[in-house]
Amino acid sequence: MTQDVREDFADPALRTDPHPVYAQWRRETPVRRVKLPNGVTAWLVTRYEDARQALTDPRLSKALPVGQTTDSALPPAVGAAVSRHMLSADPPDHTRLRRLVSGAFTARRIEALRPRIEEITDELLAAMAGRERVDLIDAFAFPLPIQVICELLGVPAADRDSFRRWSNTIVAGAAARDRLPGAMQAMVSYIRELIAERRAQPGEDLLSGLIGVRDAGDRLSEDELSSMVFLLLIAGHETTVNLIGNGVHLLLHERTRWERLRADPALLPSAIEEFLRYEGPVETATFRVATRELELGGTTIRAGDPVLVVLLSADRDQQRFPAPDELRMDRAQNPHLAFGHGIHYCLGAPLARLEAQVAFGRLLARYPHMRLAVAPAELTWRPGVLMRGLLELPVVPGPAARR
Numbered sequence: 001m002t003q004d005v006r007e008d009f010a011d012p013a014l015r016t017d018p019h020p021v022y023a024q025w026r027r028e029t030p031v032r033r034v035k036l037p038n039g040v041t042a043w044l045v046t047r048y049e050d051a052r053q054a055l056t057d058p059r060l061s062k063a064l065p066v067g068q069t070t071d072s073a074l075p076p077a078v079g080a081a082v083s084r085h086m087l088s089a090d091p092p093d094h095t096r097l098r099r100l101v102s103g104a105f106t107a108r109r110i111e112a113l114r115p116r117i118e119e120i121t122d123e124l125l126a127a128m129a130g131r132e133r134v135d136l137i138d139a140f141a142f143p144l145p146i147q148v149i150c151e152l153l154g155v156p157a158a159d160r161d162s163f164r165r166w167s168n169t170i171v172a173g174a175a176a177r178d179r180l181p182g183a184m185q186a187m188v189s190y191i192r193e194l195i196a197e198r199r200a201q202p203g204e205d206l207l208s209g210l211i212g213v214r215d216a217g218d219r220l221s222e223d224e225l226s227s228m229v230f231l232l233l234i235a236g237h238e239t240t241v242n243l244i245g246n247g248v249h250l251l252l253h254e255r256t257r258w259e260r261l262r263a264d265p266a267l268l269p270s271a272i273e274e275f276l277r278y279e280g281p282v283e284t285a286t287f288r289v290a291t292r293e294l295e296l297g298g299t300t301i302r303a304g305d306p307v308l309v310v311l312l313s314a315d316r317d318q319q320r321f322p323a324p325d326e327l328r329m330d331r332a333q334n335p336h337l338a339f340g341h342g343i344h345y346c347l348g349a350p351l352a353r354l355e356a357q358v359a360f361g362r363l364l365a366r367y368p369h370m371r372l373a374v375a376p377a378e379l380t381w382r383p384g385v386l387m388r389g390l391l392e393l394p395v396v397p398g399p400a401a402r403r
């Protein structure tokens with residue numbers, strides 16, 4: 001089947017509520033050729049089964065460059081210092097890079113972080129007490145995961161604001177095109193300085209451990225080391241924030257959900273899985289490129305074509321999920337793709353789940369009367385097609401309950 005290139009994926013109106021449009025695409029052209037805001041023409045995969053196939057098909061590579069993008073104007077040395085990471089690698093490089101850090105992200109190692117995550121959460125919630133109105137993204141959903149990943153890696157607290165700015169610009173991609181090279185350059189310089197400092201004065205953190213591996217042999221190059229730090233910081237900065245933000249929005253938008261979850265905290269784990277499915281933090285997986293011709297959902301993808309899996313759409317596919325447009329916090333079967341699938345399945349999933357459990361549990365207990373401070377229609381969504389999250393979530397915290 002051949003198709004014309006469609007422009008509509010770049011439409012800003014799609015950001016507010018992409019779901020009806022994705023439903024239409026799943027029905028009409030489930031594998032769809034579009035021109036992206038960064039100038040690349042790619043195939044969008046919108047159905048669940050096709051998405052799973054694409055995420056596991058070894059003919060779709062993560063290591064090949066994606067055509068000519070309008071935001072690729074970076075000096076080669078800067079590009080190399082951020083792009084040699086596991087999410088842009090195929091086996092055996094992928095296997096080697098992932099193995100170097102996977103030990104730090106096992107369920108057991110992550111569970112050990114619980115007391116510290118609870119402490120950070122309680123501090124952030126205490127700082128909201130007595131305030132009439134708060135942007136919950138700025139005051140809570142952002143700083144919690146940032147502080148956790150920075151402590152895990154060993155990034156000093158004083159540098160976190162700059163980091164957040166660069167990181168936001170980088171994931172906005174074409175939507176922040178003018179600022180992108182500057183943000184990349186600044187981030188790379190910063191990461192290199194950080195590595196130099198830790199090398200001189202190692203600590204107990206993950207970064208010091210990685211520097212040890214780098215310096216002890218040939219398992220990690222210098223570009224791979226800086227790219228690993230880059231990936232972990234970006235992933236730790238840009239994703240869990242949207243799980244917390246989107247989830248709180250869903251709860252406050254229909255208050256009966258908030259009350260139900262407050263009355264029955266045992267629902268929390270399945271509610272979090274449902275937030276991930278229903279309004280997942282990552283809208284599209286990262287690019288894959290066909291190494292040879294293949295069929296996807298009845299469509300021929302040619303060698304060299306970029307493919308983008310729309311996770312947000314796959315997770316609302318009625319062929320896989322009964323009543324996909326209903327938020328069911330007690331949904332029993334929930335094999336969503338919010339963390340991806342296959343060898344690149346999210347390394348940080350146990351950490352994100354734990355952060356979300358602590359965040360929602362403590363928020364509901366501490367601010368039982370919280371409500372939205374604006375009409376839902378006034379909320380605005382982040383630009384770009386990679387992430388699905390609110391720019392701001394203004395709330396009235398209400399009186400804090402005693403702990």
Ligand code: HEM
Pocket residue numbers: 086087088098149231232233235236239240243280281282285286287311337338339340341343344345346347348349351352
């Ligand atoms: C709710 C929060 C999160 C969501 C929804 C999420 C989602 C994803 C998705 C969809 C992928 C696969 C992308 C693809 O195949 O193109 C991925 C990969 C990855 N994520 Fe997450 N992520 C989250 C939090 C985190 C955190 C907190 C970290 C850790 C610091 C992290 C680290 C990674 C890494 C390292 C990969 C690459 C894995 C590989 O290539 O093998 N993520 N994530």
